[in-house]
Amino acid sequence: MAAYNPPNVQCSTGPFWAFELERAMDALVESGFTEIELMVTRDTRTHEPDIPMKLAEERGLRIASLHGPFLVITKSVWGMDPIGKIERGIEMCTALGADTLVVHPPFLWERSYAAWVTELSEESYASTGVKVAVETMYPKWVAGRKLRGYRWLKPAELAAEAPHVAVDTSHLSVSREDLLNAYEILAPRLAHIHLSDNAGDGKDGHLELGRGVLPLERFLGELRRTKYAGAISLELSVSSYVQRPQEQLVEMLTRNRIYVEERLKGRSRMPKGLPRK
Numbered sequence: 004m005a006a007y008n009p010p011n012v013q014c015s016t017g018p019f020w021a022f023e024l025e026r027a028m029d030a031l032v033e034s035g036f037t038e039i040e041l042m043v044t045r046d047t048r049t050h051e052p053d054i055p056m057k058l059a060e061e062r063g064l065r066i067a068s069l070h071g072p073f074l075v076i077t078k079s080v081w082g083m084d085p086i087g088k089i090e091r092g093i094e095m096c097t098a099l100g101a102d103t104l105v106v107h108p109p110f111l112w113e114r115s116y117a118a119w120v121t122e123l124s125e126e127s128y129a130s131t132g133v134k135v136a137v138e139t140m141y142p143k144w145v146a147g148r149k150l151r152g153y154r155w156l157k158p159a160e161l162a163a164e165a166p167h168v169a170v171d172t173s174h175l176s177v178s179r180e181d182l183l184n185a186y187e188i189l190a191p192r193l194a195h196i197h198l199s200d201n202a203g204d205g206k207d208g209h210l211e212l213g214r215g216v217l218p219l220e221r222f223l224g225e226l227r228r229t230k231y232a233g234a235i236s237l238e239l240s241v242s243s244y245v246q247r248p249q250e251q252l253v254e255m256l257t258r259n260r261i262y263v264e265e266r267l268k269g270r271s272r273m274p275k276g277l278p279r280k
Protein backbone atom coordinates (compact mmCIF):
# COMPACT_ATOMS: atom_id res chain seq x y z
CA MET A 4 0.00 0.00 0.00
CA ALA A 5 1.36 3.41 -0.99
CA ALA A 6 2.24 5.71 1.88
CA TYR A 7 -0.05 8.64 2.49
CA ASN A 8 1.58 12.02 1.98
CA PRO A 9 -0.87 14.42 3.67
CA PRO A 10 -1.31 17.96 2.36
CA ASN A 11 0.19 20.92 4.16
CA VAL A 12 -2.19 22.34 6.73
CA GLN A 13 -3.25 25.86 5.80
CA CYS A 14 -4.84 28.53 7.98
CA SER A 15 -7.48 30.99 6.81
CA THR A 16 -7.14 34.71 7.36
CA GLY A 17 -10.95 34.98 7.34
CA PRO A 18 -11.43 34.99 11.13
CA PHE A 19 -8.71 37.67 11.45
CA TRP A 20 -11.02 40.44 10.24
CA ALA A 21 -10.27 42.54 13.35
CA PHE A 22 -6.49 42.20 12.86
CA GLU A 23 -4.16 44.12 10.60
CA LEU A 24 -3.11 41.89 7.71
CA GLU A 25 0.52 42.11 8.81
CA ARG A 26 -0.29 40.98 12.34
CA ALA A 27 -2.36 38.09 11.05
CA MET A 28 0.43 36.87 8.79
CA ASP A 29 3.00 37.33 11.56
CA ALA A 30 0.92 35.11 13.83
CA LEU A 31 0.51 32.47 11.14
CA VAL A 32 4.20 32.18 10.31
CA GLU A 33 5.11 32.17 14.03
CA SER A 34 2.62 29.31 14.44
CA GLY A 35 4.51 27.19 11.90
CA PHE A 36 2.26 27.54 8.86
CA THR A 37 3.86 27.69 5.43
CA GLU A 38 0.62 27.94 3.42
CA ILE A 39 -2.42 30.11 4.06
CA GLU A 40 -5.88 30.79 2.71
CA LEU A 41 -6.48 34.48 2.05
CA MET A 42 -10.00 35.82 2.47
CA VAL A 43 -11.03 38.83 0.41
CA THR A 44 -12.58 41.23 2.92
CA ARG A 45 -13.59 44.88 3.08
CA ASP A 46 -9.89 45.69 3.59
CA THR A 47 -8.99 47.08 0.16
CA ARG A 48 -5.50 45.60 0.49
CA THR A 49 -7.03 42.16 -0.02
CA HIS A 50 -8.77 43.19 -3.26
CA GLU A 51 -5.66 42.96 -5.43
CA PRO A 52 -2.83 40.40 -5.33
CA ASP A 53 0.18 42.70 -4.99
CA ILE A 54 0.11 43.62 -1.28
CA PRO A 55 -0.92 40.19 0.10
CA MET A 56 1.68 38.50 -2.11
CA LYS A 57 4.41 40.88 -0.93
CA LEU A 58 3.51 40.43 2.74
CA ALA A 59 3.35 36.65 2.37
CA GLU A 60 6.64 36.38 0.49
CA GLU A 61 8.41 38.53 3.09
CA ARG A 62 7.36 35.97 5.71
CA GLY A 63 8.02 32.83 3.68
CA LEU A 64 4.31 32.08 3.31
CA ARG A 65 2.51 30.81 0.23
CA ILE A 66 -1.06 31.92 -0.45
CA ALA A 67 -2.38 28.55 -1.57
CA SER A 68 -6.10 29.32 -1.75
CA LEU A 69 -8.43 32.29 -1.89
CA HIS A 70 -11.86 32.81 -0.34
CA GLY A 71 -13.97 35.13 -2.48
CA PRO A 72 -16.08 37.99 -1.04
CA PHE A 73 -19.33 36.07 -0.64
CA LEU A 74 -20.14 36.92 2.98
CA VAL A 75 -23.00 39.27 3.77
CA ILE A 76 -20.53 41.89 5.01
CA THR A 77 -18.55 41.70 1.74
CA LYS A 78 -21.47 41.42 -0.68
CA SER A 79 -20.53 44.67 -2.46
CA VAL A 80 -16.79 43.90 -2.72
CA TRP A 81 -15.86 43.31 -6.37
CA GLY A 82 -19.42 44.25 -7.37
CA MET A 83 -22.75 42.55 -6.84
CA ASP A 84 -22.56 40.02 -9.70
CA PRO A 85 -21.39 36.60 -8.35
CA ILE A 86 -20.04 35.53 -11.74
CA GLY A 87 -18.02 38.73 -11.91
CA LYS A 88 -16.66 37.98 -8.44
CA ILE A 89 -15.63 34.51 -9.57
CA GLU A 90 -13.91 35.80 -12.69
CA ARG A 91 -11.95 38.33 -10.67
CA GLY A 92 -11.16 35.70 -8.03
CA ILE A 93 -9.76 33.36 -10.66
CA GLU A 94 -7.56 36.17 -11.97
CA MET A 95 -6.28 36.85 -8.47
CA CYS A 96 -5.65 33.15 -7.83
CA THR A 97 -3.60 33.00 -11.02
CA ALA A 98 -1.54 36.00 -9.94
CA LEU A 99 -0.98 34.55 -6.45
CA GLY A 100 -0.27 31.01 -7.62
CA ALA A 101 -3.29 29.75 -5.66
CA ASP A 102 -5.10 26.73 -7.05
CA THR A 103 -8.52 27.03 -5.35
CA LEU A 104 -11.16 29.75 -5.10
CA VAL A 105 -13.72 29.09 -2.35
CA VAL A 106 -17.20 30.52 -2.99
CA HIS A 107 -20.62 30.30 -1.36
CA PRO A 108 -23.44 28.50 -3.16
CA PRO A 109 -25.98 30.52 -5.15
CA PHE A 110 -28.99 31.96 -3.45
CA LEU A 111 -32.30 30.49 -4.60
CA TRP A 112 -32.90 33.39 -7.00
CA GLU A 113 -29.41 33.37 -8.56
CA ARG A 114 -30.19 31.24 -11.60
CA SER A 115 -27.35 32.48 -13.79
CA TYR A 116 -24.82 31.82 -11.04
CA ALA A 117 -26.19 28.30 -10.48
CA ALA A 118 -26.01 27.60 -14.20
CA TRP A 119 -22.40 28.80 -14.31
CA VAL A 120 -21.44 26.36 -11.56
CA THR A 121 -23.16 23.36 -13.09
CA GLU A 122 -22.35 24.06 -16.74
CA LEU A 123 -19.17 26.14 -16.94
CA SER A 124 -17.04 25.74 -13.81
CA GLU A 125 -15.35 22.55 -15.01
CA GLU A 126 -14.54 24.20 -18.33
CA SER A 127 -13.12 27.15 -16.41
CA TYR A 128 -10.91 24.82 -14.36
CA ALA A 129 -9.61 23.13 -17.49
CA SER A 130 -8.54 26.47 -18.98
CA THR A 131 -7.24 28.24 -15.82
CA GLY A 132 -6.13 25.48 -13.45
CA VAL A 133 -8.14 27.12 -10.64
CA LYS A 134 -10.84 25.07 -8.94
CA VAL A 135 -13.95 27.01 -7.95
CA ALA A 136 -15.01 25.11 -4.82
CA VAL A 137 -18.58 25.69 -3.63
CA GLU A 138 -18.77 25.63 0.16
CA THR A 139 -21.27 23.77 2.31
CA MET A 140 -23.64 26.33 3.81
CA TYR A 141 -26.51 26.15 6.29
CA PRO A 142 -30.11 27.30 6.61
CA LYS A 143 -31.47 29.67 9.18
CA TRP A 144 -33.47 27.90 11.87
CA VAL A 145 -36.50 29.71 13.29
CA ALA A 146 -38.61 27.95 15.94
CA GLY A 147 -37.28 24.62 14.70
CA ARG A 148 -38.19 25.37 11.09
CA LYS A 149 -35.57 25.48 8.34
CA LEU A 150 -35.59 28.63 6.22
CA ARG A 151 -33.59 28.27 3.02
CA GLY A 152 -31.69 31.07 1.37
CA TYR A 153 -28.99 29.12 -0.43
CA ARG A 154 -29.33 26.36 -2.98
CA TRP A 155 -27.80 22.92 -2.44
CA LEU A 156 -27.80 22.81 1.35
CA LYS A 157 -27.85 19.00 1.47
CA PRO A 158 -24.52 17.30 0.71
CA ALA A 159 -26.11 15.14 -1.98
CA GLU A 160 -27.58 18.22 -3.68
CA LEU A 161 -24.21 19.98 -3.66
CA ALA A 162 -22.42 16.90 -4.99
CA ALA A 163 -24.93 16.62 -7.82
CA GLU A 164 -24.44 20.21 -9.00
CA ALA A 165 -20.91 21.42 -8.23
CA PRO A 166 -17.85 19.79 -9.82
CA HIS A 167 -15.68 21.03 -6.93
CA VAL A 168 -16.83 21.51 -3.35
CA ALA A 169 -15.49 22.80 -0.03
CA VAL A 170 -16.57 21.27 3.28
CA ASP A 171 -16.92 23.56 6.28
CA THR A 172 -17.18 21.36 9.36
CA SER A 173 -18.83 24.05 11.50
CA HIS A 174 -21.39 24.78 8.78
CA LEU A 175 -22.32 21.10 8.59
CA SER A 176 -23.00 21.11 12.31
CA VAL A 177 -25.32 24.12 12.00
CA SER A 178 -27.07 22.31 9.13
CA ARG A 179 -27.52 19.29 11.43
CA GLU A 180 -25.66 17.09 8.98
CA ASP A 181 -23.51 14.16 10.05
CA LEU A 182 -19.89 15.07 9.31
CA LEU A 183 -18.72 11.59 8.35
CA ASN A 184 -21.72 10.89 6.15
CA ALA A 185 -21.26 14.24 4.43
CA TYR A 186 -17.61 13.46 3.76
CA GLU A 187 -18.51 10.11 2.20
CA ILE A 188 -20.96 11.83 -0.16
CA LEU A 189 -18.75 14.78 -1.06
CA ALA A 190 -15.31 13.09 -1.15
CA PRO A 191 -15.23 12.52 -4.94
CA ARG A 192 -15.62 16.26 -5.54
CA LEU A 193 -13.92 17.60 -2.43
CA ALA A 194 -11.17 20.17 -3.07
CA HIS A 195 -11.02 22.11 0.19
CA ILE A 196 -11.85 21.71 3.89
CA HIS A 197 -12.49 24.48 6.40
CA LEU A 198 -11.70 22.74 9.68
CA SER A 199 -13.02 23.80 13.08
CA ASP A 200 -15.14 22.43 15.89
CA ASN A 201 -18.69 23.41 16.82
CA ALA A 202 -20.62 23.48 20.09
CA GLY A 203 -23.73 21.92 18.55
CA ASP A 204 -25.76 24.93 19.67
CA GLY A 205 -26.91 26.05 16.24
CA LYS A 206 -24.28 28.79 16.03
CA ASP A 207 -21.42 28.90 13.53
CA GLY A 208 -18.80 29.08 16.24
CA HIS A 209 -15.62 27.87 14.47
CA LEU A 210 -14.23 26.62 17.77
CA GLU A 211 -10.80 25.24 18.45
CA LEU A 212 -10.43 21.57 17.63
CA GLY A 213 -11.52 19.40 20.54
CA ARG A 214 -13.62 22.16 22.12
CA GLY A 215 -16.95 21.08 20.64
CA VAL A 216 -19.03 18.07 19.68
CA LEU A 217 -17.76 17.17 16.22
CA PRO A 218 -16.01 13.77 15.77
CA LEU A 219 -12.84 15.33 14.44
CA GLU A 220 -10.56 12.47 15.51
CA ARG A 221 -12.60 10.08 13.38
CA PHE A 222 -12.90 12.61 10.56
CA LEU A 223 -9.15 13.15 10.33
CA GLY A 224 -8.64 9.40 10.51
CA GLU A 225 -11.02 9.02 7.59
CA LEU A 226 -9.09 11.61 5.59
CA ARG A 227 -5.96 9.55 6.18
CA ARG A 228 -7.67 6.25 5.36
CA THR A 229 -9.04 7.58 2.07
CA LYS A 230 -5.80 9.43 1.26
CA TYR A 231 -7.50 12.79 0.92
CA ALA A 232 -5.26 15.02 -1.21
CA GLY A 233 -7.14 18.33 -1.25
CA ALA A 234 -6.54 21.38 0.91
CA ILE A 235 -7.14 21.48 4.67
CA SER A 236 -7.46 24.97 6.12
CA LEU A 237 -7.97 25.76 9.78
CA GLU A 238 -10.70 28.38 10.14
CA LEU A 239 -10.77 29.14 13.86
CA SER A 240 -12.37 32.04 15.67
CA VAL A 241 -9.68 34.39 16.97
CA SER A 242 -11.93 37.20 18.21
CA SER A 243 -11.04 36.54 21.85
CA TYR A 244 -7.35 37.09 21.06
CA VAL A 245 -7.59 40.61 19.64
CA GLN A 246 -6.63 42.28 22.93
CA ARG A 247 -4.45 39.46 24.23
CA PRO A 248 -0.68 39.01 23.82
CA GLN A 249 0.43 37.65 20.45
CA GLU A 250 2.09 34.72 22.20
CA GLN A 251 -1.28 33.35 23.32
CA LEU A 252 -2.68 33.50 19.80
CA VAL A 253 0.41 31.79 18.41
CA GLU A 254 0.21 29.05 21.05
CA MET A 255 -3.43 28.34 20.18
CA LEU A 256 -2.80 28.22 16.44
CA THR A 257 0.29 26.07 16.88
CA ARG A 258 -1.42 23.40 18.97
CA ASN A 259 -4.32 23.16 16.54
CA ARG A 260 -1.94 22.83 13.58
CA ILE A 261 -0.04 20.06 15.37
CA TYR A 262 -3.31 18.32 16.28
CA VAL A 263 -4.18 18.01 12.58
CA GLU A 264 -0.72 17.14 11.35
CA GLU A 265 -0.26 14.38 13.92
CA ARG A 266 -3.57 12.72 13.07
CA LEU A 267 -2.98 12.89 9.34
CA LYS A 268 0.26 11.05 10.02
CA GLY A 269 -1.55 8.40 12.03
CA ARG A 270 -0.25 9.58 15.38
CA SER A 271 -2.23 10.48 18.47
CA ARG A 272 0.10 12.90 20.24
CA MET A 273 -2.04 15.52 21.94
CA PRO A 274 -0.62 19.06 21.92
CA LYS A 275 -0.53 20.67 25.36
CA GLY A 276 -3.74 22.54 26.12
CA LEU A 277 -6.04 20.58 23.85
CA PRO A 278 -8.65 18.36 25.54
CA ARG A 279 -9.09 14.71 24.67
CA LYS A 280 -12.39 13.64 23.18
